[in-house]
Amino acid sequence: MIKPRSRRGGGRPTISDVARKAGVGAITVSRALREPERVSEELRRQIQAAVDELGYVPDPNARALASARAEVFGVLVPSLTNNVFAEVVRGIYDSLSDSPFRIQLGNTHYSGLEEERLLQVFGSQRPAALIVAGIDQTPVSRKLLENAGCPVVQVMETGPDPVDMMVGFSHLDGGRTATEHLIEAGYCRIGFIGARMDPRSQRRLAGYRAAMEAAGLFDPRLVTTTPVPSSVSLGREMFRDALAKVPTLDAVFCNNDDIALGVLFECHRTSILVPKTIGIVGFNDLDMMQVAFPSITSIRTHRYEIGRRAVAMALAAIAGDRPEQRIVDLGFELKRRESTAR
């Protein structure tokens, strides 16, 4: 007795079905789909017709297994809800939507250990490229990245020692620029309010400190930080703490815009005048910063563009021509607004 076709999988058409229908070899179908220019006009048409008729869709798993390379970009970010990373991820998705590459997204929850675990998992898929947030990988993670055997792009920051490629900006410079702006505006008891305090926030704080020390204004009591995740409500609370600690506070440089918004609302609630009594600077420049009343000065960063650029660099590397510039600094921009205009 002949089992008509002992497919283990569902009855989806395979490349052989297409080949049979088109009257060619399987490998020709494979080629027609991946490198059309290497197949004659004639056959290409026949094959395309067979593909359409059968509704054939290549099996990415079989493809990955046979070629020892998955058409997958591994992407690791510390948070999915933080608008900053959401924008980076969006840039990555948009840049890859018309390519055959899929995306494998991982959430490290700001944990180095979790990053190691995910890198291990991702590595087992032989990804085409890896994009990771930050430059503070653990030694284990770094080794995993170096041995990944694919292009690696570290995003959101720049630094001296890339695993492979890098695109971002200097958070230290950002912090310094924001602080110098406040100093130039005439504020002197300038506080720093920072939540979560991941490595990037630490460097913004370092920039703040550098600027303050250069102006002879630094005072450790001006600094208020917490490892607690950032939020608007936390911004409000921290501002209250900061003010209780240093009643003479006349400005705050906030870790990010959520914190800054919390500060602004608390000022409204307690009738503190902005920018007269308190100046406020945020970080990232979310859309709402320019709408707020008063509008809030912030450091505009180019998150979406970072995502796009990272993909472009990885794609170039995959195609064989590694970008001559392995470290791309997209910079930032100080947006002066009402909250510091006194």
Added chain:
Amino acid sequence: MIKPRSRRGGGRPTISDVARKAGVGAITVSRALREPERVSEELRRQIQAAVDELGYVPDPNARALASARAEVFGVLVPSLTNNVFAEVVRGIYDSLSDSPFRIQLGNTHYSGLEEERLLQVFGSQRPAALIVAGIDQTPVSRKLLENAGCPVVQVMETGPDPVDMMVGFSHLDGGRTATEHLIEAGYCRIGFIGARMDPRSQRRLAGYRAAMEAAGLFDPRLVTTTPVPSSVSLGREMFRDALAKVPTLDAVFCNNDDIALGVLFECHRTSILVPKTIGIVGFNDLDMMQVAFPSITSIRTHRYEIGRRAVAMALAAIAGDRPEQRIVDLGFELKRRESTAR
């Protein structure tokens, strides 16, 4: 000349290497990893030792090919940056982080056609489950979902005709509840401001309209909508438009919290008193709503929980026991705040 081991892929250890080292058959290794209880204590230990020593990690592609099932959850959302979907996605990731399942995330950009395309791509991977946002799939998408051969969960909304399972809430009821609250608070020229106007916003509008008509207050001039994506700045602009159209406006029910925040800021800027002159209600209840000054009334929705629940239902279905309740309504909650307390 003997090619020492003509691996085409990198030299990663395979299941055969482990089997050889442990002195057992390959299939036994496979079983020891997937169903430990079906392998003797003795062998299990030997195998584990070999796995650890070699640093063996199973190849998900080979596994998927052989078993005709990938350990992948396909997830389709209309936006990556909209906090609402970001939270749903976060819930999904958190629920799956300790499982062997990976996640394939797709961004439909609110486009039915894009959804069809992604469903086509995702389907080719034989996912373990599919989670899609909304209930307004095109006929093509719906058929793709029905033929996916895996559990399907539609999230964010409830409706009468699930493809398979559903978890969400009624946006129509949400819109009605918000509007009724404004009516009860004594407002009568209540506007609706809605951006993007995806199907869920349409239903919120329908709820608004139902409440207004029931109270004999409906007037089409009170409704201001646009297909433009939502943002705080857009909220400000739309509020200006609405006010120009109906100067007697005394409250607004906003599509979402971003719009509401834009309205609030515009009120500040033009010295319109909230809630005295204008009442404001948002939708989703982002953290900042309770911090805003005045705090803003909103409809709290359970996005993160929706993500978790969707995974739980899918996992149950995969395990063989489909939940008796195929439609789960997680409801919503009206948060009364200062912006409507007059």
Added chain:
DNA sequence: TTGTATGCGTTATCAG
């Protein structure tokens, strides 16, 4: 330009 033989790493099947 096209085809043949073979292998990718794993699991299903069935026998022991």
Added chain:
DNA sequence: CTGATAACGCATACAA
């Protein structure tokens, strides 16, 4: 409880 064998669907290497 364990193992040999045959797929799974596709791509590489090499011929023709």
